[in-house]
Amino acid sequence: MRTPATLRRRLIAGTALAVIVLAGVSGALAWNQYQDNQNRAVGDVDAKVVLASSIIDEAFSGGISTLQAIADAPSVVEGRPLAMDAYFARVEKSGTRFYSGGISWIALSGDVGASSNRTATSAGVSVSDRAYFRQVVAKHVPYVSIGLISKRTKKPTLVVAVPTFGSNGALSGVLTGAISLAPPTTGKARAASEQQTEQLGLEGATILDRDGQVLSPLPPGGRLRRVENTTLFARIQKSSTGTGVIKGTRGLEGASDRIVAFATSTRSGWTIAIDRSESAIYASARRSLILALASLGGAVILILLVLWIVVRRSRRAMDAQGEQVQSWSRLTRKLADSATPSQIADALLESLESGFPDAVVVVDVDSESGEEIRASSKLPGWRRIAGDAPRLRAVADLTTGGPRTRSLEREKPLRELYLAYGRRLKALHSVPIHDQEATPVGSISLMTARGMLEPSEWELLGAVVDQASRALGRARAFEHEHDLAVRLQRSLLPDRLPRIPGINLAGEYLAGGTGVEVGGDWYDAVRRPDGILQLCVGDVSGRGIGAATVMGRQRNIFRAHAYDFASPAEIIKRMLRHVNDDEMVTTAVVSIDLLAGEITYSCAGHPPPLLLDVARGEVVRLDAASAPPVGVAEAADIIEARIQLPEPARLALYTDGLVERRGESIERGIDVLGESMAADASATSEVVLASIADAIGAPSDDVALLLTSVEPVLAVDVELPSEPGMLPGFRRRFRAWLTRRGFDTAEAGEIVLAISEACNNAIEHGYAGTEGSIHLVARIDDGTLHVEITDHGQWHVSEPNDERGRGILLMRSLMHEVDIATTPQGTRVTFARHLGAAVEARAPSVVPAGPSAIPAG
């Protein structure tokens, strides 16, 4: 998809690319220009030397012509030296002074015959050894010499020589014109010479003669010498055209990276060379290149800078827009997560604080417990304001009646606020929050230093208020639902646990989180009439009303069947019958029999109950009878196990929420529970909960905990069905209790027999085959067992015979005290038996107690 952002990115990339291509092309052009400029610079130099050499050629041609003209003069033709002297001097003075070293005529002998400036020193000088003399004599043609040291002046000199002929046409001598190479000594002449050189553009030019001697500039001391770089000179000499440019070579004097332009004069054989460093020649080309590149770079940088600024500005604008969108979606999300007015206030505060960084934000929302007013700001020093509850209250109270701005500075009742905040906040902008019924439920206020808000800011505030209003509506509904849920949960848990001597039951239920969802955890306890205590804890998977319903149903099944079955496994099997396919329940049922001194238990998918033997400080996991959860298990899977009940003992039934923590093994939680039980056997359930929270953190899920403490009991109070089938079981339990309380086997056997006889009578006679119950109360008091057995029927004695008498006889013989009393409500038998004292055999005369003891019908 082409979003504005990608479009913008492409535009920017395209522009940048165009700028780079343009820059590249311009750069190439500049480079080309640079190359041209270099070539032109070289060409300039070349032209200069060529020009110079032609000038020199011309000069020499002129000079030679002059000499030839002189040679045709009569004094020369006639060979009259004195006349020649005068003539030469005259010519010297009137001429251009080309021959600065003077004009001389040399006889064929080689001696100087005449001279323009004949002096004593020049007399008798012979030049017969000079090459120019010899060449001219030999070849009869003009000749230009190489650099020579004048024999007369001892200075570097150049000589142009032409032949002279006598009137007979024969060679008569050689006419020479000397050119002094020494720089002019007079200031005026030197200046003129330098100006000439400059005009020719020959600064730095070197003039060499045929032998490579440097004629100009003359080396210091006026001596003649050959150039250093003879190789280069040889190369120049070999040049066929006599002119050219050599680049990248060593210079005439050996310097490196030079450009040497040269031109050789045909007439004189001189070479004019301009020998300059490349950098000097290319300097102007380079300057113009640098100028071109610099202006190009500047232009590119300028364009990129403009582009960057544009991009930055647009990005900042987009960022700001993005930030606003993000902040908005954050607010929406936070409000959606907010379950309480307090959380909503926090969410509003956080959002507005970043949305209005120059304001102190005050949020006020109604809640169940009153009002939530809080303030926040990004301004420095706002805490002083936020912490001032009465003033915040005052601000919140000013917000009635629609969105408006009030001046804190000018409105009289508000001036107090203005002063209180150090005159920094000048205006109060407020928007009320209404619920669906248009009842005000809160407000948002901003206090700013500026006098008004932008229309867009009012719009934003309006939108925030709309969101807040909806969120508050949700929170109210939520609070209501949560209340309902909690009430439902409470109603499903036992409001009161059975009170049994020797047993203390403490149940705890903690709702996980603040959600409206009720959990499916429960605990329950049922005391059976036969004295067996049935405990149950369970956990329905899932939450909400559905889970609560399943929980209520399973709990009722437990309650109903706990009376019918002493066996935990049988109870759980009944629970299996009442579970739907999509339901899953874990449960543990534990049966505590204080008489038998046994614990029987069965678990279905549930963490094992823990049993603490207080005397030994040992904790045992009741995990020998585990089955899959209810909803998964088959009836055959449900098993139960029995373990002896230690006395005193502590038993914990719980749901996994107590011991399970995210990222932790449940085993650790179970161990912690066991440790906390063992650490303090008398700890209340609250203490146990607290110590577990200390060790592994607060629970995040629902928790049910049923903590049972068992002390040795010295009293028994049971209701038994008046049916023969209950007797063996009861005898076994009662015998076990007696044994644990110190009676020996024989004593226990006799006591149980006596009780059994009393029960026989109650069953057989009290109800005469109808259903009823027998109430048995026993207590051990000061080494004596007292038993009271009551029924609510009458002992019908149809025929007083010895058979019935035997039961009475046994009772009387096995107990130290026996009393049988009948009341309109029923019959009560009381026994007493002293611990460790046999009952003395009674005299047969006492037997049978007979009809006297048996109440008449």
Add this chain to the structure above:
Amino acid sequence: MQRNRHHPLVTTPSPLELLSSYADGVLVIEASGEIDMATAPELTTAIEAAVAGTKGVVIDLTNVEFLDSSALNALVHSRRELAARGVAFHVVSPTEQVVRRVFEITQLTDELGVVASRADIPAVE
């Protein structure tokens, strides 16, 4: 934390078991468990199963842990029935047991021919 060493329950034992044997005209009923109001009729039934020609009946209570007046009544009743048919009747009850004391208290030791062990039963003619 200790693992417990207890085992799942299977069944609760039957209160009374009776094992009858018949040899040389004598019916021996070995009882074990408890004989009370609920189980005494079973004992009576077992004794009444003695066929004609039975010379004697021996009720061995050595393994009986509990016995009440209902059992006594059943034994006295059976003994009288058998006596009328001329069948000898003996009850075996070791002297050191609580059960033995029941016979002594009710002074039925002689009437029911209670002996401490089967070896003490007089030979039947």
